[in-house]
Amino acid sequence: MNELLERLSAICGPEHVTDVLADRLCYRRDCGPTPGGVPDIVVRPESTTEVVEIVKVANQARKPLFIWGRATTFVDFGIQEGCIVMALDLMKRIVKIDLESQVVTTETGAIWHAVDSELNRLGWEMTVPGGGGMFSCTIGGTVAYNAVPHGITEYGITGGHVVSLQVVLADGTVIRTSSAANTDVPLSFERGANGPDLTGLFIGSCGTLGIITEVTMRIHRIPECERFLFYAFDTVDDCVDAAQAIQQRDAATFLIGLFGGPKPDGVEGEVFLHTIIRDNVGEAERRAQAASICCETFRGRAQDADGTRRYWTEHMYSWLRNTSAKAYYGGRPYFCPEVAGFLPTQALKEAVPMLHEYVASNADFARVGMRVKGFDVYFSPNAAYLWVDTLYLEMSPEAKEVGLQVRAEIAEMLFSRWMSPGGIVSGIAPYIMPRLGTAFALMKTIKAALDPHNILNPGVLMLGQENIND
Ligand SMILES: Cc1cc2nc3c(=O)[nH]c(=O)nc-3n(C[C@H](O)[C@H](O)[C@H](O)COP(=O)(O)OP(=O)(O)OC[C@H]3O[C@@H](n4cnc5c(N)ncnc54)[C@H](O)[C@@H]3O)c2cc1C
Incomplete structure (x- = not known):
């Protein structure tokens, strides 16, 4: 048994650590189209204390740590060959339902719909219904990705409903955000309390800046x-x-x-x-x-x-x-390399015809049997979230090549005119991150300050890609 495996087993118990190839193969990729490398070790902590110890070990060994909720996103950076995957599915307790402050606090790995089901028994629900992955995604992963939820027209984006977080930083420090940051009265009820919005830093940053271990979300009564x-x-x-x-x-x-x-x-x-x-x-x-x-x-x-x-x-x-x-969904297996993002509602009048023209004029579409699954829009309170879902035949390498090229061309077409993505997946990151200019530079500065050895999800959001051993 190698030393790393021994140390992680001592933290989580041998039953929650594996280096068996058959196990590791199951942790190569999320729902995105790119197979990742095979991790060296998969570890499944049961508590924040265990997460802290695992992060410290990864830092000492200079081993990248990939954070795994339920992998239902299409972030698609793949898992780096030889890294540690930290799967958070065992941290799934509902910590507290607080009807007075109208919040629910859960461990990060709680399944979105499972939490809502518990609230439903009381006549309550989370103030945002979750996205299409609600039956399998975790609360922490959905917040880390800042998923575009159902009900967005009235309720807005997922992150807007988060009251506070408990986060483990790359050096093992544990922080609480918002009103819960007050160490004398660590109560989760107000996001706007105690200075800058540190909660927001971890929403949408896809695990590059810290590991969310607990989430407090707002709740309300189920509408009549x-x-x-x-x-x-x-x-x-x-x-x-x-x-x-x-x-x-x-x-x-x-x-x-x-x-x-x-x-x-x-x-x-x-x-x-x-x-x-x-x-x-x-x-x-x-x-x-x-x-x-x-x-x-x-x-x-x-x-x-x-x-x-x-x-x-x-x-x-x-x-x-x-x-x-x-x-x-029947028929041959198709894969969907989506491009999605927010644009002004009126811009749809130009963007939609442009997409139809692009498909009609692209001979490769018909040649490799590509399809349009949908140009579907979730309208937010003041804008449009457009999902450009094209499908390619998953078993055909030629179709896959065309499918990924189509995604790149559509991303370029939309991001250069109107669109800003919500969750940033690897296929679209090269088309959006450089466009963020000084905002991207600030993200890199924050990453370097919080995670100098690039331990947490290196490469995701094009952050922390430098050599891990530097
Ligand atoms: C059928 C289906 C429908 C979907 N519908 C929608 C939809 O309507 N809207 C939408 O936006 N998305 C949708 N998605 C994708 C969606 O993003 C996920 O369903 C969900 O939000 C991600 O949760 P997860 O637990 O699987 O996170 P993961 O995929 O495991 O993780 C997402 C990212 O966050 C990081 N991460 C995970 N947990 C933590 C943590 N505790 N701390 C820090 N970082 C963490 C991961 O490293 C990764 O970068 C859908 C997916 C499926 C399969």
Whole structure:
């Protein structure tokens, strides 16, 4: 047994440390398309204390440490050959549900929907519903990535709902942020307390600056009722104008536009708008009327909204297109190298036609059997989050090459004009990080200050790529 394995086993117990090849092969990559290297060791701590000791060992050995929630993102930097993977799935306790301060505190590895289910028993829920990965993703990983959640139109981005964090820094220091930073009264209830927003530093930084071990999120009572609307439009411009009118009236909890890919089954039209409203009965009715008027003013035609309802209540994306999961995901294995990001709502009027033209004029699309899964938009309170989802045949190296080239070209096309991504995955990082200029330089300075030996997730967000032994 090598020395590193012995030291990690002493910290976590031998049952939570492995160097067996069959185990390590399962920790090579997240949902992104690039197979990573094989880690030397996988370690699964059960507590913050164990995380601290593991980080210290990795620092002394100058071994990169890759942090693993449930690997449901498409961050896709792959795991560096020979690193340590620290999987946080065993740290999954709900620490406290505090109805007085309206917050829930969990260990980082708690599954998003499992926490919401516990709150639901009490008639409560997290103030943001989580993203499409809610059944498998962890709270800590989702905050570290700052996922774009369902309900973003009313509730905003995931990170906005985080009250405080407990974080282990690269040297093993444990910090608490926000109101919980006060060591005499370490209470989690107010993000804006105690000076600069240190909580924000770790949201969206994808584990490059510290390891989140506990998260406190805001909670609220489950709204009284839900209403669903579905409209079809003949032009992108009309649909965009209707969506913006709905945004300006705060009429929707969640507004989703379908601007490309397969059209919803059995519906006439070119572009489509799903609206989900959650509120008390009176307000839901008022907001539904406002949303309908916005759609009809811009020539939208009301459709049966049962697909909208099924999407929301059954959590199956395919229902946005009136189809079951089988029809949507069946057939040959496809992979989706997505490009996604925020742009001004009105910019969709230029961006969507440009994407359609790009696909129509790219002969490689048809040659290697690529498809458009969707040009779908989650409307935020004041902007549009556009997912450009193209699909390539996973088993064909030629299709993969084209698929990744398409992702690069679309990233260049959108980031140079309007778009800023939310989560930054490896395939798009080279197209966005250099554009961040002095902001990127500041990120590098912070990384160097907090993690001088580049132990934590080196390479992610193009941070800490320098030689680990320097
Ligand atoms: C079916 C499906 C639907 C999805 N839908 C959406 C969606 O609607 N919106 C969206 O934005 N995303 C979506 N995603 C991707 C989404 O980002 C993940 O579902 C989730 O947010 C990541 O959680 P995770 O625990 O798997 O994190 P991981 O993938 O394990 O980690 C994400 C990043 O954070 C780091 N990290 C993990 N845990 C910690 C920690 N404790 N401290 C510091 N760093 C950490 C990791 O190193 C990595 O860089 C979807 C994924 C799937 C599979």
